[in-house]
Amino acid sequence: MNAGEKDLSYFMLRLKELLNVSFPELQSDSDFITRRSRLAANAYEGAFMSGNSPEQCSEIADFILFENLSFSxxxxxxxxxxxxxxxxxxxxxxxxxxxxxxxxxxxxxxxxxxxxxxxxxxxxxxxxxxxxxxxxxxxxxxxxx
Missing domain, CATH: 1.10.8.340 (PG0816-like)
Structure with a gap:
């Protein structure tokens, strides 16, 4: 993994941390966690391959990872x-x-x-x-x- 890449486990960990703190009703939904994390990892990779900076890639991935999770x-x-x-x-x-x-x-x-x-x-x-x-x-x- 080079400096611009973030793997699936990184996104899963970040999502699990948020769910544990603010959305305990979703913390055992492994399908949701896996699906959302995979989408975020793919978005990050796609954005990186398109020439975006790591910061821009993270913003794009975070938008997908945390979509509809701002009100708890x-x-x-x-x-x-x-x-x-x-x-x-x-x-x-x-x-x-x-x-x-x-x-x-x-x-x-x-x-x-x-x-x-x-x-x-x-x-x-x-x-x-x-x-x-x-x-x-x-x-x-x-x-x-």
């Missing part, structure tokens, strides 16, 4: 849990609890037209308020189990 439902739920419920649980319980709440909050997300720039929209704050209410009701009904 999990990150939003985690933000709400950390800002609204951090006083009632230990720090190490926040992420596992947010993971559990992701499925509970899915109907709330379904009521919104969520695109890549949704976090910058006026509807985002309303979504966070609804998520807070949904999580509070769940805690009231089920406790922090």
């Amino acid at each position: 439902k999990f990150d939003t739920v985690f933000k709400v849990v950390c800002s609204e419920f951090d006083r009632i649980m230990a720090d190490e319980e926040l992420r596992p609890f947010a993971l559990k709440m992701l499925a509970v909050c899915e109907p709330v997300f379904a009521a919104y037209d969520i695109g890549n720039d949704f976090a910058a929209s006026s509807a985002f704050e309303l979504l966070c308020t609804e998520l807070t209410g949904t999580i509070a009701i769940w805690i009231e009904d089920h406790g922090l189990q």
